[in-house]
Amino acid sequence: MNGVELPLWVTIPGSLLLVAAGFLTLTGAIGLLRLPDFFMRMHPPTMGTTLGTGCVLIASMLVSSALDQRPVIHELLITVFVVITAPVTAMLLMRAAVFRARRKSDEAAEADRGAPPG
Amino acid sequence: MNAVFDYAAWFASLCFVLAMLIALLRMFLGPAAQDRVIALDTFYLNGMLTLLMLGIRSSSTVYFDMALLIALFGFASTIAFAKFLLRGEVIEP
Numbered sequence: 001m002n003g004v005e006l007p008l009w010v011t012i013p014g015s016l017l018l019v020a021a022g023f024l025t026l027t028g029a030i031g032l033l034r035l036p037d038f039f040m041r042m043h044p045p046t047m048g049t050t051l052g053t054g055c056v057l058i059a060s061m062l063v064s065s066a067l068d069q070r071p072v073i074h075e076l077l078i079t080v081f082v083v084i085t086a087p088v089t090a091m092l093l094m095r096a097a098v099f100r101a102r103r104k105s106d107e108a109a110e111a112d113r114g115a116p117p118g
Numbered sequence: 119m120n121a122v123f124d125y126a127a128w129f130a131s132l133c134f135v136l137a138m139l140i141a142l143l144r145m146f147l148g149p150a151a152q153d154r155v156i157a158l159d160t161f162y163l164n165g166m167l168t169l170l171m172l173g174i175r176s177s178s179t180v181y182f183d184m185a186l187l188i189a190l191f192g193f194a195s196t197i198a199f200a201k202f203l204l205r206g207e208v209i210e211p
Contacts, residue, residue, distance in 0.1 A: 006120055015126035018171075022133030025164060029137035032160055033144050038153055041144075045160040048137065048167075056130070056167050060174050060182075067177050078170075078186055082163075085193040089159060092200035097152040099204055 010066040014059045021055035024048055038097055042090065049086045054079060124175075131171045138164040155199045162192030 024047050031044025057075045064072040138161055145157040166188045173181030198208050
């Protein structure tokens with residue numbers, strides 16, 4: 001850390017927050033890889049999006065405040081932005097996936113209906 | 119006590135990079151287009167978190183601006199992809 005000694009009230013919560021963020025994000029990514037269905041796979045990455053980002057940004061705020069000897073809160077910008085945009089992207093992707101799944105099943109039903117007479 | 123924080127920062131960076139690799143794997147594997155889009159979204163977000171960890175570990179503010187830009191562009195690209203999957207066109211006349 002560039003030779004600057006961090007105080008104890010930053011080291012302990014900062015380390016705990018960073019470890020929690022890494023664990024949560026990695027768990028979310030593994031869930032993205034392992035779950036069998038798209039509608040299930042939608043859920044785990046949101047854990048990294050909300051909790052992981054929040055933990056890292058709070059830790060970043062603590063560390064930069066301790067190093068600069070004054071409150072540094074511009075990391076709140078990213079937090080607010082991510083918290084606002086994550087539900088929007090999730091909802092649009094869900095709508096797109098539902099639309100595509102319904103169109104696919106409609107086409108399959110159409111093919112089934114059309115096959116026997118023709 | 120700085121050693122503890124260094125180890126925690128290393129652990130978090132390692133987790134974010136591993137999560138990026140896993141998202142990349144899902145992007146290549148993904149059976150449908152929407153799987154690839156959600157994997158790209160996760161990839162963007164973990165890249166942003168990796169940059170933030172670099173900023174914490176080097177105590178520099180340059181990485182913060184890059185992380186904000188990545189968050190902005192990730193949001194815009196995911197919205198564009200979702201719109202394309204939904205309508206077949208991004209900007210409609």
